[in-house]
């Protein structure tokens with residue numbers, strides 16, 4: 181279970197508060213969606229879950245599997261099952277996709293006490309998972325994300341997720357930039373990972389994604405806090421009403 | 432440039448004085464002797480270069496090398512084949528003939544010139560003694576600058592080295608390895624000289640390695656010079672791997688002459704050197720030649736690594752490329768000076784130069800001095816240099832995928848240096864250089 185308790189976050193090198201008292205619980209086996217206006221702190225929340233050093237937790241706590249993770253390094257969190265699919269995946273010139281995937285996969289396997297995959301084992305798994313996501317295997321020989329289209333980058337994130345087999349999946353606007361077919365393929369990939377052992381937090385602006393990845397709950401994040409929580413029908417309502425009612429209120 | 436009369440340092444004194452004691456034991460006949468004596472005279476007059484000489488302003492040898500050192504002559508430090516293999520590290524797997532020198536002296540029993548097909552290799556010492564005046568005259572006509580005190584010291588004291596010849600039209604497949612090993616319990620002054628001649632239309636790969644025998648003193652000074660003449664239409668890959676344990680001084684001069692339409696690719700790796708100065712003087716003798724110089728310097732602690740290039744476009748239609756990458760940690764200092772001269776006749780010259788450094792520590796320092804001297808009007812020349820830190824966003828991305836900090840750093844550093852390593856055409860040699868660099872990276876942050 182993911183428990184975010186009264187979380188306060190500011191920029192590490194500036195006195196700018198972004199998340200201001202956010203509380204949220206996602207039990208294992210559930211998928212929760214987070215929606216909210218631009219600049220409300222959704223990506224910040226995602227980064228803080230993954231351990232990005234640009235942000236500082238000033239109050240509150242994040243508990244994953246009964247353990248506080250806010251003091252952990254990003255790689256330690258990844259080993260504990262935390263995975264963030266980035267809103268803007270980064271390009272890594274000079275590092276081949278396969279090298280990256282293999283190093284990542286074996287790093288977490290090692291930390292989790294699993295045996296590391298040999299090259300043939302790894303290649304077999306990666307080929308299989310890439311083809312399910314309609315990713316051309318040759319693309320993985322290129323440097324990570326370099327020259328990839330927006331949609332290719334998003335699929336590459338989901339492939340990384342499939343390889344790392346995380347237990348807490350945080351998807352930050354994975355649907356943006358995907359065409360209709362790709363949205364279906366990626367959603368199938370995400371749904372394939374749904375299991376009683378996994379919790380998922382899906383950040384999106386569009387109700388459309390939630391037709392494919394049906395959430396157990398929908399939360400509205402505005403001005404650094406959860407303003408409203410509902411079932412999947414809340415996404416439809418928001419599509420009609422927008423976020424006006426949640427904005428301009430003092431936190 | 433003249434040096435005003437100053438007090439000689441102990442090093443300068445000791446190198447001047449030892450000549451009388453050892454000159455009789457240095458190889459070569461009368462002509463070589465004359466060249467040596469003249470060179471010693473130049474050294475005595477100049478002294479070691481200091482920061483008041485423009486080309487040496489970042490690397491003040493006079494100040495850095497004050498301690499007296501015994502000149503290595505007829506060194507007999509015991510080194511076994513097993514020792515050699517250990518010292519070679521990743522180079523032990525490089526397939527091809529090798530000639531080995533220990534403390535500046537040829538070791539026949541450690542060398543293996545079997546399979547050196549199409550390439551003639553001999554030890555300089557023996558050659559100087561056998562064909563005295565022919566080689567002596569060749570050396571007297573060296574292409575290096577005559578006011579360079581380091582090169583003068585080399586001529587005065589050179590004990591050995593490789594004489595390499597590839598005949599016209601011969602393509603040599605396997606790389607030739609020249610090994611210069613530092614061994615023993617005391618730091619020495621070692622001077623070696625290689626003379627390489629690649630025939631017209633020939634092709635060869637030559638690797639120079641400067642290494643230390645594990646367990647030996649880390650101190651010592653190696654003064655090395657290589658003269659290489661690349662014939663018309665010949666293709667040469669020339670790689671230097673200077674990888675030591677962090678204290679030794681490495682002073683090196685390459686004098687490269689290119690014939691028409693020749694292609695010369697030079698690469699230099701520097702790591703584990705207390706103080707290094709790598710000079711390359713390249714001159715085009717024929718039109719249409721291509722020169723590609725690249726390198727990687729890795730520094731940590733208080734190491735000081737200087738690369739100084741002088742590329743002389745004396746004739747039209749030649750191309751020069753320089754790409755150097757550096758990684759500096761601790762208080763290490765890197766220097767890159769690249770001078771490109773385009774003479775009035777050298778129209779259609781195409782020259783590009785780039786030096787990029789990754790700074791791993793706020794106390795590291797990088798100085799870059801590009802210099803274009805262009806006297807022709809129809810030329811394309813450019814240069815640039817950058818110094819950057821590791822990208823923290825990329826580090827986060829890698830770590831968010833479970834990759835530990837050390838590994839993530841190494842991956843990013845490797846990707847940064849990769850572009851320079853890719854300039855090495857010979858795959859086996861490229862792998863060896865990468866292995867050395869990885870060895871260096873694996874000790875980061877310890």
Ligand SMILES: Nc1ncnc2c1ncn2[C@@H]1O[C@H](COP(=O)(O)OP(=O)(O)OP(=O)(O)O)[C@@H](O)[C@H]1O
Pocket residue numbers: 191198216217218219220221222223224225234267
């Ligand atoms: N590293 C940073 N430096 C400066 N400002 C930042 C930084 N990270 C976030 N912010 C600011 O914090 C606020 C929240 O940003 P965040 O990216 O979390 O919004 P978001 O909800 O993901 O928006 P969007 O829907 O546009 O993706 C914004 O005002 C943003 O400019």
Ligand SMILES: [Mg+2]
Pocket residue numbers: 222223224267352353
């Ligand atoms: Mg966002």
